[in-house]
Amino acid sequence: MRAPRPLGVILVIVLALVPALPMAGMKQYVLHVMIQILIWAFIGGAWSLMGRFGLVSLGHGAFLGLGAYTAVLLWNFFGINPWLAGGVAMILTALLAAVVAYPCSRFQVVGHYFGLVTLAVGEVIRLLIVAERDWTGGSLGVSIKPVGGDSLLAMQFADKRVFYYAALVLWLAGLWVWARVDRSMARSAMEAIGEDETAAASVGIHVTRFKIGITVLSAVLTAIGGVAYAQYISYVNPDTLSGIGVSLRIVFAVVLGGMYSLLGPTVGTALTIALSEYLRIAFGLRLIGMAETIYGLLLVIFIIFLPSGIYGSLAALVRRQRRAPAAAAVAG
């Protein structure tokens, strides 16, 4: 499903104007939250490229962590700029994705099993980051070496507005890729594979090639998101970028929004980040853990009562209402 064009253009214009809006002292904070939403929505979109075809990965933290750490470590130790290092990160992540996807596809590891294999991969990457503490700073994380001042080459800027526009462009690029996949032949092939692998193979679909392709695409985009997030926060930590926690958060946001629609991952990410930010501010330093407790509780409730996601459920409702008058016209 595609968002109507005029509406989409208006949305982009409004988003582009956000930094110019008067928000008194709140501006830096609002921009900070918006940047996080855009980057994580991009990552969520990357995840949903696989998720919507039944390849439910619980280990996207692996790709996120590998991407972010590769770029940061190459910059800190060898002075390789994040553009080049980001390229290296993408190649490494693509390799990791292919190494995981090939046997999964060859041996028909699907469903729960696929989830658990990817979960193990995510844990392996997180533990390796912690184990190589001489390089990575272990579980304390590591900061990006500052260049002092703005530098396009080092992707470091003092002004949040630069990051905001960069994140906006990244998010739009992610939507474009999503829409391209949605309209391509690969989508029909992947849907057929998701339904029944053997049947898909029997009509001449190259199952292994498509599965590896979509996994590598999703992983590389996730790595780009990881590099972008690391550059913005200028600090990386194995727990915020790798492991089960972050992998589950990505999946939550996407499922909450709805993974079968273009804007679903964005809506879900915006809601979960806004919710956790709101709870964090509402509770502040009092009642530590309460904000996250309510967050967890709401997630369980959402999953039970809105199984096809918020955006997905709304979109289905709108479609039903649109179809109803049309049906009435035909009947009359």
Place this chain on the structure above:
Amino acid sequence: MIDPIFLVEAALNGILLGGILALLALGLNLIFGVIDIVWIAYVDLVMLCMYLVYYLVQVYGWPVGLGALASIALGALLGIGVHLTIITPILGSAPINQLLATGGLLFFLQSFATFLWTTDHKSVRLSLPSFEIAGIFVPFTRLIPFAISIVAVVGLYLFLTRTFVGTAIRAVSQDREAMALMGANPQRIYIVTSAVGGLMAGLAGALLIFQYSVHPFFGGQFGPLTFMICVLGGLGNMVGAFVASFIMSEIISLAGVIWSTEMGYVIAFVVFIVMIFARPGGILARRG
């Protein structure tokens, strides 16, 4: 070069750890095999039971045995509670939603524990003697939990194979539609299964608190490992899960001594990934 005595000691520790992992894995495997839903938050229920024993024994001065019984009771109640409130409404949902509902429970339990008890590590220390065999010290604080786990595992095996309810549980895990057609009530079997699975979690909690300190993120330490043992052993295959527990605990223990703790887990997870490809039905499954 590492002194061989350290390796022997590590291997022994691996066996002792394997007993407890077997307890965790069998409890989860039972639920997984019968209800076909992965309780991502299973080890977080164990964490709650550990806190209960800590408070009863360390703070309120209850005898250890009574604290352990309370923990087992809490585990069974939690198992039933989770089943009725979270699992029952999503029995027919897509697998991903089932996974996420219990994943949300994991977030909830972790942060609620942080809220109630802060992130401090808490432990109960018992002063029991150790005995020595050939220069290796074996502490009773680890040997007794091992023995109790083995007894519990054998007990579970007998319950599943020798009793009427146990037979019903195994029947549901083999074919749930056929069981419903035979007039059995799956919901009742599910509740019994969840209670037994929770009971195992409670017992594991009571045994773990004497060896490990408990904190809100305890689930992350054993959770992923427990799912992997279940899959490695083969779903619903109790003997397989038992064997897999010891394989994993030996890998972690030996690699932990030779390299580092993290590398021990890394190797265990890599072995898991490779084994899924090599033997998807579990280590004891016959190749089809």
